[in-house]
Amino acid sequence: MRRAYKFRVYPTSGQASRLAQCLRDHQRLYNAALEERREAWRMRRASIRYGQQSGQLKDIRGFDPDQARWSFSSQQATLRRLDKAMAAFYRRCKAGQKAGYPRFKALDRWDSVEWPSDGDGCRWKPDMGRVYLQGVGHVKVHAHRPVQGRVKTISAKREGRRWYVVLSCDDVPARPIPATGREVGLDVGVARFATTSDGEVIASPRYTRKSADEMAAAQQSLSRKQRGSANRKRARAKVAEVHRRVRNRRADFHHKTARALVRECDVIALEDLCITNMTRSASGTLEEPGTNVAAKSGLNRSILDAGWGQFMSILAGKAEDAGRRIVLVNPRNTSITCHQCGARCTRPRQDTVICPAHGAMDADVNGARNICARAGLGSGQADAA
Template sequence: MRRSFTFLLRPTSRQAAALAQCLEDQRQLYNAALEHRRIAYAKAQVTIRYGDQSGELKHIRADDPDGQGRWSFSSQQATLRRLDKAFAAFFKRVRDGRTPGFPRFKGRGRFDTVEWPKDGDGCRWDSQPDHPAVAYLRLQGIGHVRVHQHRLVRGRVKTISVKREGSRWYVILSCDGVLAEPLPATGAVVGVDMGVASLVTTSDGAHVANPRHLATTADRLADAQRDLARKKRGSKRRRKAVARVAALHAKVRRQRLDGAHKAALALVRDYDVIVHEDLRIANLTRSTAGTIEQPGRNVAQKSGLNRSILDAGWGVFLTILSYKAESAGREVIAVNPANTSRACSRCGHCARENRVTQAEFRCTVCDHQAHADVNAAINI
């Protein structure tokens, strides 16, 4: 199986500047390749493909030895493939009749990842294996960058990516041949109900609290964004204010990810089969604003609910649960969530009136009473 491992990089100030310049040059290459495709089709009805642009890389590097020529050839090919995938996705949306969304130029804050497709080609993981205490990553044009390796890397390193998040740098290793680590069988099966009041409620009656990380940080975020709005565009103070907002959002993301890992691991350790709702989160969080001719109703309430759902991080949790279960030899099943919150888990009677309040369930036929989320989890 394939797994990814993410580690924090500890670059020197000079290496951090080189990493930032590498990202900038790759961004300019992406934008130039996009402009090339647009002009060729607009002026001469010629379709430019990845192979054509990859063949031009040699001349681009030769004409700019102190710029594009400094970086790995394979990483630049990966940037061109990234653009090619964007066009492939665009044409697929056109064929499917969806909103196309033509590929856009990348601004400075919209291009934060560079990929090296093969370990050893312009990059090398664990470039100083004889070092007694520290791991290093070697990148062409940057040098040996120190890595905060907090766990062992298993399998064979396939691709290496470097990502910038605010002022931090991360390396992401995609590894093939990672062996599964099955856990001992428990013989237990559980249903899981996702919610906002509690992140997870199991059919055994256990509740995992929703920490509401974004809501907890809302006041600090509001202060930081008000401060950002007062700054002049292009100024040094505005860049610092942007970094402050980004750092707060990054902290919320890390907290949400950490909580999802812990909650998923607890389920995987205790149960052989885990059943959850097959949620369409994009549909659940769709705005009800409507149009000018047909305005929506209860827009403010729906907006608050959408914010709470996204703050809970259902999608992150289910993704982590899926791959942890695969590694542990557990089975995860997604079921249709229709009427799971309205049907009685004892007699099966389904009615809207069964759900008395957000937390209380009382069947109008058999008078079965239970916590609404626990009843839903049993149905699931």
């Protein structure tokens, strides 16, 4: 199986400044390549391919000593990143969706460089506690857990003032754990983070909301600072710092929750939710245009707050590692159908559904039991009241 490890790195001041230059030069390369594509499209409706752009790298490195410092392969990876963004753009166009042309990346939005292959312009050196990055040097790494499998790609990432290295590994051996006999459906929600088909409630942490004041204060302070000033730079770093803290708290919560579920359950069934679709209808355009926009923005915010995509991928990774099974089911009507008889329920309140035959039930538990049944798991009705 494949697995990513993220470790904090501690560059010397010289290394930190070279890392920053490395980011900047890759950002410039990306923007220059995007510029070339835009111009070609504007002037002659021509599209430029990845191969044509990477074919110019040698020349670019020949006349630009700044670019020549960095790994050829990491530059190719940056050009491929643009290629992916373009491909996604064309795919959306083709599907008739609203598609924004890929944008130029501002430096503060460009936070990582990838070396696509260990040993090629980069080297993971666990014995030394360091990672070698071409043009940067041997950077000290705090590897808080052992890396297993074969290191495939290495990325350097900036988050605020901190630097991280992300190792993506192949052939990581799974570590199966003993069966527990528990199989659950998991209903993910907004008011509660999640509810299982056997009635366990995992409360929602709401870190973003808690931190909203702090964030608002940091952003307001930033907006009052003069452009280009040192104060503004500091205020910007503060905003990034608050963001980072929220992200970390959320990731911790997701890891902890996923770990517990995987430890306790052999099989976990979930709705196959397409989060992007749920969050993109914020303008209220999909159903009843104009109505419920405010309610939806609130809901969207909570969904983003809860960060489902991240939780699911963490859960899937841990499940695979432990030899547990994840089943995705069609989410259609799971919340409004009675799990005992299949009748359509009414939902007078967010937390309650009423079946004409079986009366009032907890909406989330009912949903979780439907998910369980759809996944073909036994306990969907086992202890139904």
